Amino acid sequence: AQSVSQHNHHVILSEAASLELGCNYSYGGTVNLFWYVQYPGQHLQLLLKYFSGDPLVKGIKGFEAEFIKSKFSFNLRKPSVQWSDTAEYFCAVNPGSGNTGKLIFGQGTTLQVKP
Amino acid sequence: EAQVTQNPRYLITVTGKKLTVTCSQNMNHEYMSWYRQDPGLGLRQIYYSMNVEVTDKGDVPEGYKVSRKEKRNFPLILESPSPNQTSLYFCASSPTRESYNEQFFGPGTRLTVL
Secondary structure, eight states, X not given: OOEEEOSOSEEEEETTOOEEEOOEEEOOSOEEEEEEEEOTTSOEEEEEEXXXXXXXXXXXXXXXXXEEGGGTEEEEEESSOOGGGOEEEEEEXXXXXXXXXXXXXXXXXXXXXXX | OOOEXXXXXXXXXXXXXXXXXXXXXXXXXXXEEEEEEXXXXXXXXXXXXXXXXXXXXXXXXXXXXXXXXXXXXXXXXXXSOOGGGOEEEEEEEESSSOTTSOOEEOOOEEEEEO
C-alpha cells in the first residue's frame, strides 16, 4: 500500500537553528509531492509542492524541499527558523497515475521553536 | 476572498444522534474531499467528489455519508455517530482531481462523540 513516513514526530529547536524534516514515500510511479503546514488553531496551508522540473523547490516563508527520486524522499529545509514557525508540518503525496485526487499524508511533525 | 468554510467548528454530541457537517467553497472547484485527522495518523481521506453527483469512498468511509448536489457544497453526514468518530475533520477542494493541484483546506471541525 502507498504510504508516507515522516521520521521526526516532535522537533524542538532554538531560533536561528537550521531545520530539516524527513519525508519518505512508498510509491514507484510518478508522484506529486506537497508540504503543508498547520499553525496552532488554523487550517492546513500549502508550503510548497513539486510535480516536475527542478527537484529543489522553494516555497513560502523561506522553506525549501528537495525531491530525490532514487531515495523516494522529499525533505523539508529551512536555514534559520523563527518562533513563528512553530506548527505541525505534513508531507503528502498524490500519485500521478490512476489517481483519485487523494492526498496521502504522513503522520505529521510537530515543530516547537524556542525564542 | 477565496475560501473553504465549514460549520460548525466545534461540536459535542452523543452516540447515535445524527449530525451533518457542512462544507462550502467559493472557488468553483470541481473536486472536494473530506479528511479526518487523528494524532499519530496524519490525515486520512473519508470521501471525495470529482464533480456534482459524483462521489466515492476514500480510505475510511465507514459510518459516513456524503452528497454533492451543488458544486459548491459537500456535506458530511454521520447517521449514527459513535465515539470512534471523535476527531478533527477537514474539508478540502481543488480545481480538478489532477494530482498536481493544490488542495485548499477548510478551518476544521472538532467533533466529540460521547
